[in-house]
Amino acid sequence: MASFDLIIKNGQIVTEDAIVQGDIAIKNGKIAAVGNSLEGNADKVIDAKGLHILPGLIDTHVHFNEPGRTEWEGLETGSRSLAAGGVTSFVDMPLNSTPPTINKKNLDLKKSLAEEKSIVNPYFWGGLVPENIDDLKELHENGVLGFKAFMSPSGIADFSNVDDETIFKGMNEITSVGSFLAVHAESTVICDQLAQKKQKEGKTSARDFVESRPIISEIEAVRRILSYAEATGCRLHIVHASSRKVVEIIEEAKQRGVNITVETCPHYLSLTVKDLEEKGGLAKCCPPLRDEEEVEDLWVAVANGEIDVIASDHSPAPASMKKIEGNFFEGWGGISGAQSTLNILLTEGYFKRNIPLEKIVALTATNPAKLFGLSNKGTIAAGYDADLAIVNLDESFELKEEDLFYRHQHSPYVGMTFKGKVKTTIVNGEIVFDNGHITKELTNA
């Protein structure tokens, strides 16, 4: 008789194609078999009757800030928060850590820290900045999944935004090494000019801040980078589109054959300018939150298959930097939310707007795996890595600060009631989170 390390019995197994009841057998970190009434011995059996089993989420957009800015977050606390949210892999952004991931030396440093401290699978973005075109090839050869650039100032001194010439040269180089470019697309000129005018007039409310970074600024930047992509043939990924109006431009480009994809984030699907006014700095991010109609429209884009990836853009900072008294142009822009991605998509998407679970799986696991070349991940089938989230869709809970595993226990989602709770998270066949607790001890910590 076959022998396995773990069998999960009678769960509702969700893939991008279907939901079927069955068993999952795991051996040596891989899914060995999926089927009905699987026979075999196992060291451990989980009864998943009444529970849903999803491919572990792949969060392709986090800033864990290690090395160099671990007082904001870190690979250990960041990865623990992901485990608690059913996320089994992440792709860490090249900035907010110091040094930023813009050459092999800095990548090696981050890799070794992640090896030591992360309890989920770590992957990395490389940065594209005006100074490092000559480093891109080596970064690619050393395993970065793609490259990230900022079209407007990043807020971080050692990660410059790209000028148009760098974009063009960078795209040529990225294409020739066989990788792709992700961009933070906001217009420097539009945002800077509007911000200056507002502040000169003493207009510094939450609404003023939002109006200084309008949707048209995203549209301008996306149109410009699209032209460069079409001129160079470089594959392009637009991160954190805040509005369907941005998504539409990308959709048109897809229709004419441009190799482009788009990400949005849970905060653009669940929070509005009103929340920014009420919650203050905790809900400040760039691009900023939009109005309610935009949120609804973005859900239409999700339902229509116009979005490729949903990722958290977890970009936390200490509470002191998120506290805004008066001037909304001050204080850190970045949402602390990586632990709640699935909760938001289930509550706001599946339960409230009838978004199928299969689609949520596609956006958070299957598409990211395909687009980022993680060929053993993103679905539940024999031969794939045993990265799984076991979820109780019947359980509701109110998110409390003490539930958060981040370095700083704050988030704009605290106080919200979510339906659908992550019960168990499995990474490479190992249970790392179970019933509210992290169960993986770091051997070398």
Ligand SMILES: NC(=O)N[C@H]1NC(=O)NC1=O
């Ligand atoms: N540097 C950084 O993390 N910036 C992020 N924060 C945010 O709100 N948008 C971003 O791009």
Ligand SMILES: [Zn+2]
């Ligand atoms: Zn960004």
Ligand SMILES: [Zn+2]
């Ligand atoms: Zn980001």
